[in-house]
Amino acid sequence: MRTFEGYRRANGSIGVRNHIIVINTVGELAGFTNKLAGLVPGVIPVVHQAGQAQYSEDSDQTIKTLVGTAGHANVSAALFLGMGSKDPAEGIVETLKKDGHHVHSIIFDKDKSITECLKEGKAWLESALERSKREKTEKADISELIIGLECGGSDAWSGITANPSIGALSDLIVEDGGTSILAETTEAVGAEHILANRAVNQEVGNRFLEIVKRYEQRAKAVGEDIKAANPSPGNKTGGLTTLEEKSLGCIKKGGNSTLMEVIDYAHKPREKGFVFMDTPGYDVESVVGLVAGGAQIVLFSTGKGSPTGSPIAPVIKIGTNPKLYENMPEHIDVNAGKIIDQNYTIDQIGEEIYTKIIQVANGEITASEKYKNHEFSIWRLAETQ
Amino acid sequence: MGQKVNAIKLDEKDNVAVALETLKVGEPLSIKGGIKEINVLKKIPYGHKVAIAPIPKAGKVIKYGECMGIATMDIAIGDHVHVLNVRGLTEEDKSFQKEVY
Numbered sequence: 001m002r003t004f005e006g007y008r009r010a011n012g013s014i015g016v017r018n019h020i021i022v023i024n025t026v027g028e029l030a031g032f033t034n035k036l037a038g039l040v041p042g043v044i045p046v047v048h049q050a051g052q053a054q055y056s057e058d059s060d061q062t063i064k065t066l067v068g069t070a071g072h073a074n075v076s077a078a079l080f081l082g083m084g085s086k087d088p089a090e091g092i093v094e095t096l097k098k099d100g101h102h103v104h105s106i107i108f109d110k111d112k113s114i115t116e117c118l119k120e121g122k123a124w125l126e127s128a129l130e131r132s133k134r135e136k137t138e139k140a141d142i143s144e145l146i147i148g149l150e151c152g153g154s155d156a157w158s159g160i161t162a163n164p165s166i167g168a169l170s171d172l173i174v175e176d177g178g179t180s181i182l183a184e185t186t187e188a189v190g191a192e193h194i195l196a197n198r199a200v201n202q203e204v205g206n207r208f209l210e211i212v213k214r215y216e217q218r219a220k221a222v223g224e225d226i227k228a229a230n231p232s233p234g235n236k237t238g239g240l241t242t243l244e245e246k247s248l249g250c251i252k253k254g255g256n257s258t259l260m261e262v263i264d265y266a267h268k269p270r271e272k273g274f275v276f277m278d279t280p281g282y283d284v285e286s287v288v289g290l291v292a293g294g295a296q297i298v299l300f301s302t303g304k305g306s307p308t309g310s311p312i313a314p315v316i317k318i319g320t321n322p323k324l325y326e327n328m329p330e331h332i333d334v335n336a337g338k339i340i341d342q343n344y345t346i347d348q349i350g351e352e353i354y355t356k357i358i359q360v361a362n363g364e365i366t367a368s369e370k371y372k373n374h375e376f377s378i379w380r381l382a383e384t385q
Numbered sequence: 386m387g388q389k390v391n392a393i394k395l396d397e398k399d400n401v402a403v404a405l406e407t408l409k410v411g412e413p414l415s416i417k418g419g420i421k422e423i424n425v426l427k428k429i430p431y432g433h434k435v436a437i438a439p440i441p442k443a444g445k446v447i448k449y450g451e452c453m454g455i456a457t458m459d460i461a462i463g464d465h466v467h468v469l470n471v472r473g474l475t476e477e478d479k480s481f482q483k484e485v486y
Contacts, residue, residue, distance in 0.1 A: 194451050244452070244453045340405045
């Protein structure tokens with residue numbers, strides 16, 4: 001059985017990092033969130049522009065994402081910055097405290113000077129950092145890992161090298177009792193019947209068909225016909241013949257395991273095994289949803305070297321072609337391009353990714369962590385008020 | 386076989402392989418796993434598909450172990466498999482597939 005060293009949290013979850021974060025509830029505090037993190041070396045800013053002037057489906061989604069992010073197993077402590085009397089920060093902190101998390105909120109209001117707020121925040125973060133250094137790791141089983149599966153900046157090789165290798169890895173994780181979450185509903189259009197047929201029961205299959213249909217209709221409402229526009233002329237030049245083939249290239253990141261559950265954006269899976277999360281195709285928003293849903297590590301295939309990272313979870317970049325690895329080795333953690341020029345098989349790269357996951361879970365820093373790529377953006381559903 | 390692998394079969398069930406480099410007419414295919422005596426009939430650009438089994442008209446084109454399209458004419462072993470001889474699935478094809486599974 002493969003194991004790793006992780007941080008056990010009060011609620012029983014296990015993290016592969018021990019981050020101290022500062023996070024804003026409203027976009028207006030983005031600047032101060034960055035500033036405050038800068039005052040205490042080692043603290044990570046989690047910065048976004050959402051949380052204000054939103055209709056309820058968006059404000060619910062924002063709060064759900066913030067709770068999942070700050071309450072993540074990779075987080076040792078989180079400081080929320082909120083603004084004004086109706087700010088959700090205090091409510092979020094109460095919820096998280098009940099679950100045993102080390103959290104605090106500071107509300108920027110007319111009664112307190114900004115200098116005072118920053119001073120209070122700095123002191124809390126410093127003590128949280130000291131506290132985190134005393135936290136010890138313990139041995140944990142692979143079955144406690146949730147791996148997010150993502151792609152961004154894809155190329156003609158994505159569906160041939162990196163994505164099938166991630167699929168092989170996903171099947172291995174599932175066999176070992178762990179969980180993998182495939183995402184990006186957009187990418188499944190055209191191959192939805194294949195994943196639906198792999199569902200554990202009809203209810204899960206129908207739920208999957210439903211979210212793909214909903215996505216297609218949303219796109220149609222703004223004049224985009226995904227089925228008619230794909231594969232694009234560029235895709236065809238690259239060798240893709242049908243929409244089914246293009247979508248298969250993406251959803252094969254999920255391997256061949258049974259689809260156990262379909263979950264909403266930023267929601268936690270209740271089942272173990274292979275799961276699908278409803279997210280957009282935009283890599284930053286999709287990774288944020290996966291991580292808020294509990295993924296401790298994200299696998300990310302890229303043909304063009306998309307630098308997308310996460311402030312919370314290590315993102316492991318899987319390069320699709322040898323040229324990319326030659327040009328930007330510092331951005332790529334696993335080179336699936338070896339399938340093209342070094343006779344490696346998909347299963348061999350799948351094994352290599354597994355080894356990398358264990359190393360990263362044990363603390364090895366990924367390329368996107370080294371460069372502090374802390375992208376964070378929440379999937380927006382409706383208009384801004 | 387000391388020959389460099391020049392195509393990849395993504396699943397055991399597949400009847401197409403993907404060229405890992407641009408294949409010239411007459412070039413022998415070298416696929417990791419199961420090697421077959423196949424000579425390429427047409428130039429296959431890298432990333433494109435080559436038939437590794439005969440696919441009859443209206444037959445399924447299988448890649449990733451899944452049906453990714455339907456042949457619109459007979460496709461010979463070694464032929465280029467692309468938009469000229471393959472179409473996507475209709476809703477009817479998909480409901481038929483469902484019954485099969």
